[in-house]
Amino acid sequence: QVQLQESGGGLVQAGESLRLSCAASGRTFSNYNMGWFRQAPGKEREFVAAIRWNGLTYYADSVKGRFTISRDNAKNTVYLQMNSLKPEDTAVYYCAASIGVSDFSYRYAGADAYNYWGQGTQVTVSS
Secondary structure: OOOEEEEOOEEEEOOOOEEEEEEEOOOOHHHOEEEEEEEOOOOOOEEEEEEOOOOOEEEOOOOOOOEEEEEEHHHOEEEEEEOOOOHHHOEEEEEEEEOOOOOHHHHOOOHHHOOEEOOOEEEEEEO
16 A cells, blocks of 8 residues: 655745645655646545656646656655646645556646655645
């Protein structure tokens, strides 16, 4: 069983930055593919960014150039650095792990490619 715990959310003004962290349990974190999703009120959960076990990254068009996903395998942690935040970035942000899922390079943007999820952390961006 893998557990994921997000932290780092909060209230910021437009244009400011936040860094989210996701600490994962498990001895083989370096083998996990990881992702970040978000869900705004009244909207479906949407893909934000993903990072493969080998460091290859993927981004949603809406955050490309502003957000950066990274990982520290020594700390079993994945990060989401969010710069130039906009009010439309307001959402609950979820960390997710994809373990043993085939074809991740094609499926990374879909929630069904992930089999473990954190509880989420709220990010609110005021205008």
